[in-house]
Amino acid sequence: MMKIAFIFGTRPEIIKLSSVIRLSVREKIPFVTIHTGQHYSTVMSRRFFRELDLPMPDYNLNIRSKAPWRQGDHTGRMMMRLEQILLKELPGVVVVHGDTNSTLAGALTASKISTTKAFTGFDIKLAHVEAGLRSYDRSMPEEINRIMADHLSDLLFVPTVKSRDIVLSEGVKRKKVFVTGNTFVDTLYFKRPEWSGNLPGSPDKGGYILLTIHRQENVDDKKRFVGILKAIKKIGVDHKLPIIFPAHPRTVKKMEEFGISVSGWMELMEPCAFTEFIALEANAALILTDSGGVQEEACVLLVPCVTLRDSTERPETVDVGANIIAGIDPVNIVKSARVMLSRKRDWKNPFGDGRAAERILDVLVRQFGRKK
Ligand code: UD1
Ligand code: UDP
Numbered sequence: 001m002m003k004i005a006f007i008f009g010t011r012p013e014i015i016k017l018s019s020v021i022r023l024s025v026r027e028k029i030p031f032v033t034i035h036t037g038q039h040y041s042t043v044m045s046r047r048f049f050r051e052l053d054l055p056m057p058d059y060n061l062n063i064r065s066k067a068p069w070r071q072g073d074h075t076g077r078m079m080m081r082l083e084q085i086l087l088k089e090l091p092g093v094v095v096v097h098g099d100t101n102s103t104l105a106g107a108l109t110a111s112k113i114s115t116t117k118a119f120t121g122f123d124i125k126l127a128h129v130e131a132g133l134r135s136y137d138r139s140m141p142e143e144i145n146r147i148m149a150d151h152l153s154d155l156l157f158v159p160t161v162k163s164r165d166i167v168l169s170e171g172v173k174r175k176k177v178f179v180t181g182n183t184f185v186d187t188l189y190f191k192r193p194e195w196s197g198n199l200p201g202s203p204d205k206g207g208y209i210l211l212t213i214h215r216q217e218n219v220d221d222k223k224r225f226v227g228i229l230k231a232i233k234k235i236g237v238d239h240k241l242p243i244i245f246p247a248h249p250r251t252v253k254k255m256e257e258f259g260i261s262v263s264g265w266m267e268l269m270e271p272c273a274f275t276e277f278i279a280l281e282a283n284a285a286l287i288l289t290d291s292g293g294v295q296e297e298a299c300v301l302l303v304p305c306v307t308l309r310d311s312t313e314r315p316e317t318v319d320v321g322a323n324i325i326a327g328i329d330p331v332n333i334v335k336s337a338r339v340m341l342s343r344k345r346d347w348k349n350p351f352g353d354g355r356a357a358e359r360i361l362d363v364l365v366r367q368f369g370r371k372k
Contacts, residue, residue: 002092002368004031005110005124007082009038009063009102012293014045015274016130017097018052019186019357025055027361032089036078036102037062041249043271051273052187059085068216071101071141078105079112086113086124092368093125093155097183099133099146099292099313107149125368129183129360131156132163133292133313140217142292146313155367157360160316160350180359181352184293185300188278189354195278209241209337210284211266212291213308214248222258224328228308231330232288233265235337241285246272286341288333295323300349304340306333316350 004024008017014035024031035057039045049056061081065074082105086094094110096103110124117123128149135143150156150167158164159182167177211232219225236243243266247255255262262268272280278297281287287298287305295314298305299322307325317323321343326336 005091007106009036099142127155132158231333320347
């Protein structure tokens with residue numbers, strides 16, 4: 001059986017590859033895990049290995065970003081180390097997830113090694129989990145990363161039919177593309193006994209608004225960030241709901257740098273563990289976010305969501321009525337919150353049945369099952 005190399009670096013990649021890694025352990029599929037170190041705080045990385053029953057990474061490259069305008073430096077440093085490790089481990093297939101700099105570094109490195117096949121014999125296939133997402137906004141680093149990963153990949157595991165159609169329309173060959181559902185649903189169901197304990201009858205149910213915000217375009221731009229926070233404050237006051245805010249470290253650093261204080265009107269806290277965060281999402285009256293994964297989770301948990309961005313690569317959430325893309329105009333954010341707070345929570349889950357990992361591993365074993 002060929003060896004898989006899972007390459008990841010951030011919180012959402014660890015969470016969303018976890019079901020595939022757990023299943024690989026169960027099925028005794030040989031694999032190696034490589035953490036780029038992009039996320040390094042315990043609350044953004046280490047804690048999830050314990051919580052999600054994952055083996056600790058075989059390698060941790062400890063490669064941190066230096067500044068948002070030095071993305072080439074970040075990606076390049078990862079590639080140099082990844083190449084050394086992949087040439088040592090020689091996996092049959094590299095699996096990357098999503099749209100971060102770690103995704104791009106893993107995808108490019110594996111593809112570059114394969115271009116030497118004629119004279120080295122090294123041939124590493126590339127598989128992209130959560131392929132086919134597009135915001136159609138190339139000013140976002142994530143859009144560049146996901147387009148590159150999709151077009152370099154030998155196998156594209158897309159969460160929905162919509163994402164399949166996107167990559168097909170861009171000329172990706174149909175035989176490379178597999179609709180699997182989103183892997184976060186697998187983990188949501190796997191951890192249900194832990195998070196659902198806090199649900200029915202909870203005194204907090206519907207008693208607060210949950211906020212997450214961390215995207216470069218929102219929090220690195222002071223004017224934009226302050227405008228969004230003003231709108232959020234008004235929403236809390238208008239609806240007499242407290243705002244709970246487990247803040248990403250990037251956001252906390254920017255708040256300190258810009259001298260922004262939210263004390264007195266917002267409950268700012270450390271990033272949560274996965275099950276703790278899911279329980280917070282599931283109990284919320286409304287979720288305000290610029291996260292990709294949180295838009296999806298809100299949709300599956302039947303919690304209304306307002307997205308604090310100009311675009312989404314998760315249009316399925318809008319199509320079913322679970323999400324409004326409010327942009328950053330404070331008036332529109334406040335209006336969107338009012339609409340979503342009164343929306344009936346009866347939409348359908350577009351992200352699958354929680355068996356994405358089985359489908360992904362099934363394809364990998366069928367395609368690369370023989371020893372190289
Ligand atoms: C990255 C991804 C983004 C994803 C997010 C998930 C890129 C370009 N961006 O953004 O798509 O939505 O992860 O959370 O890959 N920091 C810490 N501790 C950590 C991690 C980050 O303090 O564990 C701080 C550091 O100051 C760092 C900054 O956050 O410089 C930004 O981190 P970085 O990994 O560059 O980007 P994210 O904002 O986390
Ligand atoms: N998440 C978490 N704790 C938190 C906030 C988020 O475990 O305090 C999880 C959330 O459930 C989701 C993922 O992190 O699975 C989303 O990651 P993030 O918002 O950092 O990145 P994005 O999805 O925007 O790339």
